[in-house]
Amino acid sequence: MRAFVFPGQGAQTIGMGRELAEAYPAAREVFDQVDDALGEKLSDLIWNGDIETLTLTQNAQPALMATSMAAFRALEAEGFGILDAEYVAGHSLGEYSALCAAGALTLEDTARLLRLRGQAMQEAVPVGKGAMAAILGLDYDTVDRIARDIAGDEVVQAANDNDPAQVVISGHKDAVERAAAAMKEAGARRALMLPVSAPFHSVLMQPAAAVMADALAGVDIHAPAVPLIANVRAEAVSEPGAIRRLLVEQVTGTVRWRESMANLVEAGVTEFWEIGAGKALSGMIKRIAKDAKLRNIGAPADIAALKG
Numbered sequence: 001m002r003a004f005v006f007p008g009q010g011a012q013t014i015g016m017g018r019e020l021a022e023a024y025p026a027a028r029e030v031f032d033q034v035d036d037a038l039g040e041k042l043s044d045l046i047w048n049g050d051i052e053t054l055t056l057t058q059n060a061q062p063a064l065m066a067t068s069m070a071a072f073r074a075l076e077a078e079g080f081g082i083l084d085a086e087y088v089a090g091h092s093l094g095e096y097s098a099l100c101a102a103g104a105l106t107l108e109d110t111a112r113l114l115r116l117r118g119q120a121m122q123e124a125v126p127v128g129k130g131a132m133a134a135i136l137g138l139d140y141d142t143v144d145r146i147a148r149d150i151a152g153d154e155v156v157q158a159a160n161d162n163d164p165a166q167v168v169i170s171g172h173k174d175a176v177e178r179a180a181a182a183m184k185e186a187g188a189r190r191a192l193m194l195p196v197s198a199p200f201h202s203v204l205m206q207p208a209a210a211v212m213a214d215a216l217a218g219v220d221i222h223a224p225a226v227p228l229i230a231n232v233r234a235e236a237v238s239e240p241g242a243i244r245r246l247l248v249e250q251v252t253g254t255v256r257w258r259e260s261m262a263n264l265v266e267a268g269v270t271e272f273w274e275i276g277a278g279k280a281l282s283g284m285i286k287r288i289a290k291d292a293k294l295r296n297i298g299a300p301a302d303i304a305a306l307k308g
Contacts, residue, residue, distance in 0.1 A: 002271040003087040003229075003264050004101065005285070006068045006094035008255075009200075011278030012060045016298070017067035018047045023300040026077045027070035030107065034066040037108040038115055042066065057197065058118035061093045062111045068097040068276030069107060071297050075275070078303055082225045085273070087236065087264055089229040091281055092160075092201070092255050093117070095247065101275070102224030104243060109219050116215050120208035121198050121251070130199030131173040132159060133180045136166055137189030140258065143167040146186060150179040159201035160255040163287040168194070170202040201255055209251040216244050234259035236267075257281075261288045273297055 020027040021043075031043040045054055046063050054063060075081070082088075082102055090098035093114055100110040135143050140161045147156045147169055156171035156179045169179055176199070180191035199205070221243055227236035230246045232253035237243055261272075261284070271293040274281045282294045296302055 001086045001267070001269045002084065002273065003089060003269045004072075004082070004085040004098070004273050004275055005281050006088070006090035006097035006101070007064060007274065007276045007278050007281050008091035008094045009057070009060050009064065009196075011276065011280055012051075012054050012064055013277060014049060014051055014054060015047055016063075016277040017070045019299050020067075020070045020074050024070075024074040024077050026073040030070040030073050031066055033107050034062060034111045037111040038062065056118075057122045058115055061096075061114040061118040064093060064277055065097045065100065065110055065114055067298070068094070069100055069110075071275045071303075072101045074300070074303055075297060075306075078307065080306065085226055087227055087229055087267070087269065088224065089260055089264070090231075091257055092231065092250070094276075094281075095228070095231055095250065097276065098228055099221075099224060099243065102226055102228065104222050104224040104228070104240070105219070113212075113215060113219065117208070117212055117251070120211035121200060121205060124207040125198050125204050127197055129173060130171065130202075130204055131176040132168055132170045132194040132196050132199060133176050134166060134168050134190075134192045134194055135180065135183050135188050136192070138167065138183055138187060139164065140167050142186065143169060143183060146182050147171075147179050150182055151175055155199070155202055155204055157202050158254055159199075161258045162255075163258050163284040165189075165287060166284070168201075170199040171204060172199070201251070201253060203252050205252045209248050212251055213248045216247055229260045229264060231255045231257070231260065234263055257284060258288055261285050265289045265292065271295070 088098035154175035156175035159170035160168035
């Protein structure tokens with residue numbers, strides 16, 4: 001059994017998807033459609049811009065989705081489709097890419113939702129008030145317990161349960177720094193402050209969740225062609241109303257990636273295709289499921305290898 005997985009923020013690079021667009025008209029059309037949906041040349045920023053501007057949340061989110069969908073359309077052009085997978089999943093914003101690939105959202109709606117999501121997440125907390133840190137070498141339960149003990153009147157919580165040895169915390173900057181120090185003392189191998197501009201996947205994102213609830217209420221969501229493994233539940237979902245609710249919950253909730261991938265393995269998935277930019281998810285999956293077969297689909301050569 002196979003799952004298609006879609007990357008989240010942090011995978012962006014200048015030039016991503018360009019080779020796909022040059023090799024496959026269907027991939028080029030994805031970037032054109034996203035440009036039209038947003039009313040700007042996001043593709044020019046992706047291919048010719050500067051990384052600082054591309055990394056801005058409101059740009060990175062639709063850009064990464066466009067790159068994933070370009071790779072997916074290139075796969076389709078070579079005869080591989082959504083029904084070649086039993087499940088889809090995406091890390092944070094990648095969940096929108098997964099839903100788009102599975103036919104639950106149109107490409108245009110997905111682009112507009114992610115642009116709004118990025119803007120709302122950035123505006124939810126003043127710059128400099130929030131922070132995130134990656135904790136390496138402690139399990140989720142330990143990180144969660146220390147975060148709760150440290151928080152006091154501020155917010156710090158486990159935001160991403162990525163794999164058995166990597167958990168990301170998020171919240172008020174001072175609380176995140178205190179928690180990171182406490183986790184080092186508790187045996188964490190490293191505690192790295194992340195170069196992000198907002199405390200994603202924390203309760204501080206509640207204003208953004210409210211914005212997304214309103215936006216998602218006005219968008220048609222269809223049952224995906226194959227089930228989505230939802231970030232905040234780590235379980236399969238196909239009902240459009242449930243998908244809508246979980247996309248709102250995801251803004252403030254923990255990305256339960258470790259559990260999601262472990263549950264896919266338990267369901268019989270042995271092969272994961274990471275579709276889009278980078279290889280971060282493959283690294284996580286390798287630490288969750290050592291025997292899983294991994295493929296990265298981000299360039300024409302990757303697709304050619306499938307036919308070989």
